[in-house]
Amino acid sequence: MNEGPIRADRVITDGAAGLITRVEELAYELKIGEVMTSPAKTVTPDMRMSDVLALFRDAKVSGAPVMANGELVGIVSIADLIRALQENNTAAAVSEYMTMQVTTLEAGSPVIEALKLFTATRVGRLPVVDQAGHLVGIITKGDITRGVLRALEYDYQEEEVRKYRARHLFEDIVSDRTSLTLRYKIKQGDFAHGGNASSHIKRALVRLGASPQIARRCGIAIYEAEMNLIIHTTNGGAVRVEIEPHQIVMETIDDGPGIEDIDLAMTPGYSTAPDSVRELGFGAGMGLKNIQRCVDDMYLDSTVGRGTRLEMRIFLKPDEQLGDSSSPADRAGRNGGASQ
Amino acid sequence: MELKQIIQLVEGEVLTSGFDINRPVRGGCGADLMSDVLAYIGPGALLLTGLCSAQVVRTAQMADVAAIVFVRGKRPSLDTIALANQERIPLITSAHGMFELCGRLHQAGLHSLETPA
Numbered sequence: 097m098n099e100g101p102i103r104a105d106r107v108i109t110d111g112a113a114g115l116i117t118r119v120e121e122l123a124y125e126l127k128i129g130e131v132m133t134s135p136a137k138t139v140t141p142d143m144r145m146s147d148v149l150a151l152f153r154d155a156k157v158s159g160a161p162v163m164a165n166g167e168l169v170g171i172v173s174i175a176d177l178i179r180a181l182q183e184n185n186t187a188a189a190v191s192e193y194m195t196m197q198v199t200t201l202e203a204g205s206p207v208i209e210a211l212k213l214f215t216a217t218r219v220g221r222l223p224v225v226d227q228a229g230h231l232v233g234i235i236t237k238g239d240i241t242r243g244v245l246r247a248l249e250y251d252y253q254e255e256e257v258r259k260y261r262a263r264h265l266f267e268d269i270v271s272d273r274t275s276l277t278l279r280y281k282i283k284q285g286d287f288a289h290g291g292n293a294s295s296h297i298k299r300a301l302v303r304l305g306a307s308p309q310i311a312r313r314c315g316i317a318i319y320e321a322e323m324n325l326i327i328h329t330t331n332g333g334a335v336r337v338e339i340e341p342h343q344i345v346m347e348t349i350d351d352g353p354g355i356e357d358i359d360l361a362m363t364p365g366y367s368t369a370p371d372s373v374r375e376l377g378f379g380a381g382m383g384l385k386n387i388q389r390c391v392d393d394m395y396l397d398s399t400v401g402r403g404t405r406l407e408m409r410i411f412l413k414p415d416e417q418l419g420d421s422s423s424p425a426d427r428a429g430r431n432g433g434a435s436q
Numbered sequence: 437m438e439l440k441q442i443i444q445l446v447e448g449e450v451l452t453s454g455f456d457i458n459r460p461v462r463g464g465c466g467a468d469l470m471s472d473v474l475a476y477i478g479p480g481a482l483l484l485t486g487l488c489s490a491q492v493v494r495t496a497q498m499a500d501v502a503a504i505v506f507v508r509g510k511r512p513s514l515d516t517i518a519l520a521n522q523e524r525i526p527l528i529t530s531a532h533g534m535f536e537l538c539g540r541l542h543q544a545g546l547h548s549l550e551t552p553a
Binding site for chain 1: 453454455456468469470471472474475479485487489490491492494495497498499500515523
């Protein structure tokens with residue numbers, strides 16, 4: 097088993113890695129200081145156990161650090177209180193019943209350190225200290241659960257807020273015809289970044305309220321077109337996407353070399369791609385045909401020596417319109433939302 | 437079928453983190469040509485491939501692929517793994533070959549999400 101911290105930028109190769117979930121990741125990302133209860137209710141060694149009982153009842157806590165002159169000297173829990181009650185000795189001082197050997201956690205440590213200690217020691221709560229060793233709070237398993245749930249909800253809400261803002265773009269800006277234009281420069285031969293523009297475009301469409309089907313069709317078409325710029329052009333080219341509530345127009349433009357025979361280029365299986373490109377899984381002669389299948393309209397203009405312009409249009413049906421609060425993606429968000 | 441069951445069936449090693457192993461996978465497809473993946477598979481599929489460039493991850497993202505299994509012990513570069521982590525696309529590598537893995541998964545009830553030409 098891997099005992100070290102697991103981070104997103106680290107390669108997980110051991111068998112146990114298959115079992116890592118977002119919750120487990122959060123155990124490493126969240127700090128104890130972010131989830132602990134602070135300040136902690138504290139008691140002093142000379143207080144009576146009956147005072148502890150009153151505190152536990154009123155503050156609804158089940159344990160408290162014992163402080164003397166600003167120093168942590170012990171911890172008293174509900175189990176200690178029960179012992180005092182059994183012995184009919186609630187008049188006794190806290191110092192008689194408290195646990196003196198207290199393990200502490202640092203506020204800056206990841207939550208997993210707390211989980212490890214809870215598992216190993218079976219205690220219910222642990223005092224949290226700062227780097228100088230001063231008490232700053234207390235942590236229970238309940239604090240961890242609440243902290244993780246809050247973080248999960250935040251992950252979800254962050255993307256939802258972005259979607260919400262983007263979706264209202266078309267509603268909030270009034271004009272006779274509003275459109276949003278995205279432009280990307282594509283370098284010839286830049287396979288390492290191939291698909292980055294398409295990835296941004298697909299995400300933008302989802303945030304603007306496009307249904308998964310529309311986002312997928314646009315994503316596939318523009319990705320094939322982007323790869324064509326990388327593979328076939330002399331100097332690279334440009335991707336331009338114009339988004340309107342009722343349609344999406346995607347376009348790639350380059351300045352050469354141009355396509356000699358467009359009909360031949362459209363023939364499934366015909367390709368002029370070199371082997372180096374085929375090794376990357378492209379150049380099978382399916383690109384243009386595939387684009388045509390994904391979009392509603394496709395125009396291809398090309399002049400040898402001048403360049404190529406490919407235009408792809410997707411028309412959105414009334415119930416697929418972007419920026420419309422009744423779009424399918426919005427309905428899915430409302431019905432399947434984790435915050436419901 | 438859930439992703440964790442697939443990981444067991446292919447005796448796979450997981451290369452990325454931060455995804456849900458209970459994620460349902462609707463079906464599978466096997467391809468080395470990314471255009472085939474883009475053209476002929478339904479969303480939510482497991483992709484088995486012998487190709488391990490960054491383009492596999494981008495293709496998966498565009499085609500809504502649920503997870504990628506690299507066959508015959510192939511391993512993508514660290515950059516590709518980082519990209520998959522960023523896009524939250526699970527990467528799994530298996531020592532077995534394409535035919536063997538497709539057979540195992542199909543037999544265990546994972547249907548084909550490939551559409552005929």
